[in-house]
Amino acid sequence: MIRTPAAPYDTMSPGELGNPPGWWGMLFLVFTEAALFASLLLSYFYERANAVEWPPAGIEKPELILPLIMTALLIGSSITMLIAETAIKRDSQTGLIVGLVLSVLLAGGFLAMQGYEYTHTDFALGDSVYSSAFFTITGLHGIHVAIAVLMGLVLIARASLGHFTARNHNALRNVSLYWHFVDLVWLFILASLYISPHVL
Amino acid sequence: MATLVERLDRTWEAPTGAWSWLTSTDHKLIGRRYLGTAFFFFIIAGIGALLMRIQLALPRNTFLGPDTYNGIFTLHGTTMIFLVSTPILFGFANFMVPLMIGSRDMAFPRVNALSWYIFLFAGLLLWSSIFFGAMPDDGWFNYVPLSGPEQSTGRGIDFYLVSIVFLTVATTAGSINVIVTAFKMRAPGMSVRRIPIFIWTMVVTSFAVIFAYPALTAANILLYMDRHHDTLFFNPTAQGDPLLWQHLFWIFGHPDVYIIFLPAVGIVSTIIPVFSRHRLVAYPLIVLATVAIGVVSFGVWVHHMFAVGIPDLTNSFFAGATILITIPSGIQYVAWVATIWRGNVIWKSPFLFVFGFFVLFLIGGFTGVMFGVIPIDRQVTDSYFVVAHFHYVLFGGAIFPVFAGLHYWWPKMTGRMLHERWAQLTFWFMFVGFNMTFFPMHILGLLGMPRRVYTYNDNIGWDALNFFQTVGAFVLGFGVLLFIINAIISTYGGEDAGPNPWEANTLEWAVNSPPPPYNFVVLPVVRSADPLWDPPTPEGEAEPSALELADGKETYGSSILDAEAERVLPMPQDSPWPMFLAIGALILAIGLLFDLLPATIIGIAIATIVLVAWTWPPATKEEAMTL
Numbered sequence A: 001m002i003r004t005p006a007a008p009y010d011t012m013s014p015g016e017l018g019n020p021p022g023w024w025g026m027l028f029l030v031f032t033e034a035a036l037f038a039s040l041l042l043s044y045f046y047e048r049a050n051a052v053e054w055p056p057a058g059i060e061k062p063e064l065i066l067p068l069i070m071t072a073l074l075i076g077s078s079i080t081m082l083i084a085e086t087a088i089k090r091d092s093q094t095g096l097i098v099g100l101v102l103s104v105l106l107a108g109g110f111l112a113m114q115g116y117e118y119t120h121t122d123f124a125l126g127d128s129v130y131s132s133a134f135f136t137i138t139g140l141h142g143i144h145v146a147i148a149v150l151m152g153l154v155l156i157a158r159a160s161l162g163h164f165t166a167r168n169h170n171a172l173r174n175v176s177l178y179w180h181f182v183d184l185v186w187l188f189i190l191a192s193l194y195i196s197p198h199v200l
Numbered sequence B: 001m002a003t004l005v006e007r008l009d010r011t012w013e014a015p016t017g018a019w020s021w022l023t024s025t026d027h028k029l030i031g032r033r034y035l036g037t038a039f040f041f042f043i044i045a046g047i048g049a050l051l052m053r054i055q056l057a058l059p060r061n062t063f064l065g066p067d068t069y070n071g072i073f074t075l076h077g078t079t080m081i082f083l084v085s086t087p088i089l090f091g092f093a094n095f096m097v098p099l100m101i102g103s104r105d106m107a108f109p110r111v112n113a114l115s116w117y118i119f120l121f122a123g124l125l126l127w128s129s130i131f132f133g134a135m136p137d138d139g140w141f142n143y144v145p146l147s148g149p150e151q152s153t154g155r156g157i158d159f160y161l162v163s164i165v166f167l168t169v170a171t172t173a174g175s176i177n178v179i180v181t182a183f184k185m186r187a188p189g190m191s192v193r194r195i196p197i198f199i200w201t202m203v204v205t206s207f208a209v210i211f212a213y214p215a216l217t218a219a220n221i222l223l224y225m226d227r228h229h230d231t232l233f234f235n236p237t238a239q240g241d242p243l244l245w246q247h248l249f250w251i252f253g254h255p256d257v258y259i260i261f262l263p264a265v266g267i268v269s270t271i272i273p274v275f276s277r278h279r280l281v282a283y284p285l286i287v288l289a290t291v292a293i294g295v296v297s298f299g300v301w302v303h304h305m306f307a308v309g310i311p312d313l314t315n316s317f318f319a320g321a322t323i324l325i326t327i328p329s330g331i332q333y334v335a336w337v338a339t340i341w342r343g344n345v346i347w348k349s350p351f352l353f354v355f356g357f358f359v360l361f362l363i364g365g366f367t368g369v370m371f372g373v374i375p376i377d378r379q380v381t382d383s384y385f386v387v388a389h390f391h392y393v394l395f396g397g398a399i400f401p402v403f404a405g406l407h408y409w410w411p412k413m414t415g416r417m418l419h420e421r422w423a424q425l426t427f428w429f430m431f432v433g434f435n436m437t438f439f440p441m442h443i444l445g446l447l448g449m450p451r452r453v454y455t456y457n458d459n460i461g462w463d464a465l466n467f468f469q470t471v472g473a474f475v476l477g478f479g480v481l482l483f484i485i486n487a488i489i490s491t492y493g494g495e496d497a498g499p500n501p502w503e504a505n506t507l508e509w510a511v512n513s514p515p516p517p518y519n520f521v522v523l524p525v526v527r528s529a530d531p532l533w534d535p536p537t538p539e540g541e542a543e544p545s546a547l548e549l550a551d552g553k554e555t556y557g558s559s560i561l562d563a564e565a566e567r568v569l570p571m572p573q574d575s576p577w578p579m580f581l582a583i584g585a586l587i588l589a590i591g592l593l594f595d596l597l598p599a600t601i602i603g604i605a606i607a608t609i610v611l612v613a614w615t616w617p618p619a620t621k622e623e624a625m626t627l
Helices: A021-050 A065-089 A093-119 A129-160 A170-199 B002-011 B017-023 B027-057 B066-100 B109-132 B156-184 B197-229 B242-276 B283-299 B312-324 B326-342 B349-372 B374-380 B384-414 B420-446 B463-493 B577-593 B597-615
Strands: B554-558 B565-570
Touching (some): A021 A170, A021 B156, A021 B242, A129 A170, A129 B197, B027 B384, B066 B156, B066 B384, B156 B577, B197 B242, B197 B283, B283 B312, B312 B349, B326 B349, B349 B420, B384 B463, B577 B597
16 A cells, blocks of 8 residues: 655654655765775785784884773764764753764864874884875874764754754764764774784 | 646746756756766767777877877776766666656755766866876776886876766765665655666666775775875885785776676666567566676676786686676576567667677677686786777677667657667667777787787788778767767757657656656656556556645655655755865865865865855755755
8 A cells, every 4th residue: 555645754753754865875975985994994904914014113013092092082972972862852952962062072182182193103104004004094084083073063053053853853863873983983993003913 | 737737847947047057956957967978078088099099000100109099098998987888877877767766856966966067077187187298198997006106207197096086976976866766765666676677777886886986996095195195005115015906996996897887787678678568577587686796796806817916716716706797697688588589579779779789798798708717818818808808898788788778768858759760870880880890809819919009010910900990990980970960960850759759668758758847747656567568457446546746846755665655855956056066176186186285275165165055954944854
């Protein structure tokens, strides 16, 4: 039987509905971005398999305290993003804005620490394949975090204008999907670039 | 009924004037632009091919110098792969996907407009290299270290790298658009077993784009870093590895062959039932074979690298996977033959081109199997045998179906018939010319003529075949010229097509030719895979209810598997943002290409501002939901 939707979906219960096209679009964008980072990490391990010594002579194994703090910040920002989403589902505008602001601050803190890290390495971009891969991969990820922060700022502006409701906060859902993805990629980068030289 | 049409005409205004043409989000307009732009690149790449054939017509010819020759074969290959084959098929998809699934537009109409702008700008950026005297000249797969900073010091390779990554944005956005449209916007009742085969192939192709193109992007980013920021990824003297480029490139490159070929399969599978007057035999098998090809195509890339010295065990695995692809391809082929066998063939021009595809793809497929056998590959790789093979599979396997599609859908897109006799002449000139040009390349390859040489000596027995090929190339070119003349004549004096001149089975033929901006007056409900061939509803049974939706710029969204109508989707109004975003991205690309920091920053700033403006919701609440 064909069910004809007489009413616009705003009046239907969310449980009856699949995700809207915009969410699917963001999902496939995330897939293609995931393949991009997979290709880059594959390149990292490929180059590493060819290297005599990794990291090359004269470069210390990556320091772990700073990246672990950065990881905590990013995971924290994902949690606050979840808090924002849960809040708007209960129509709590304050909770939404607090969650978003915290997310942006935490991700901003991550970027600041990455800037600190970049200015305190004992190697430069063109020194070796190792340093090339390190800066290119973490740099590209940093750009992604910056884009997420920008989207977070737009969301804060829109939230303070009252654009989002418990039923309709699709923009927030889409950004949140991207946000969690960028954080997830970081975990792979952490494992590959920072931790694996210590254990493998 | 009249009032319904009037209401639709009001909300779905057709573009008038230059501004509304530039800002239109109508998928049919964008589809036609896509086809026209890709055809334009096809013509200039073809002119490049003719210039190369003139150079090779005689031994020791001095028509083109070696540097010009290198530039032209690189631009020819890069253009045919990236700017012709893929976008021309996405042009068909843009026009046909919403019509075939009974929708009023793509899922993201503005993204659709953006894709076309970026495609156009990226193509022009690549070809503008001519005016800077810096054509990329290392072949379409651009191997390092030849393309690295030490060996290629000009800007040529940078034109290649930046414009290809730029273009990838368009292709990826187009693919996401196709997938979401096909998933979420099908007519109620169009469950997975009733989806037109062209839609299936476009969806599989789009998934392949999503997962294959990033490998190319990664390779291009790494090489760009090597060339512009002194990194060492591909530099063997600093423990970098040139072979990494080959892996990344072919992880993209082999799926890309199927990205081009599968939509062609879709066109062939669409045309055969119509001109055989019989529904497609083994529809589920063809669909499964398409998906299988899409998956396996990711596991065969090393067969482009059999001669580079990878361990034999690895090579054997990829040789096996390569041979494996013949199974789903064979299933498709047999299903087509069976459809023709069961039906009564009408030999009109679209079917003629399909027939040409049958012959040429069979030959190309056969040499493809030969290349899967490692000893043969090592003997003939990088010879004219390869050139013959990939022209048989890409020109025969994709461009012939494209011409079949052009002849088949021309009446739908323009409302006018092409002249049938002229169309048949087009086919025969192209078919004969193609075989004259490319069949002798098999022989030349076996005789040892390497690809990409700009000339050859006169005492080694290659003269006669090369001259013959050049004549063939002009015969082929004349065939394409006939099509252009036919298209122009048809535009001004072609017979009126009517809604369904071929008595075809799919939904695009249910509407007027050309379709109105809203496509369907009432949105259709589907109950079989060949909706236009359904028998009329018997007396006393209820007609399937058609869906009216005429009070706003809207269409239906449906569920993924069963295509149950799920919600009303508001469609965006025309918008200038896609154009502005593409301009911002172009400035960014130019900044990266020429290392102009101010241009890079301006481009990023424009793109950021435009994106915020674009995603900012319009005043009404209904429209806000499109986000």
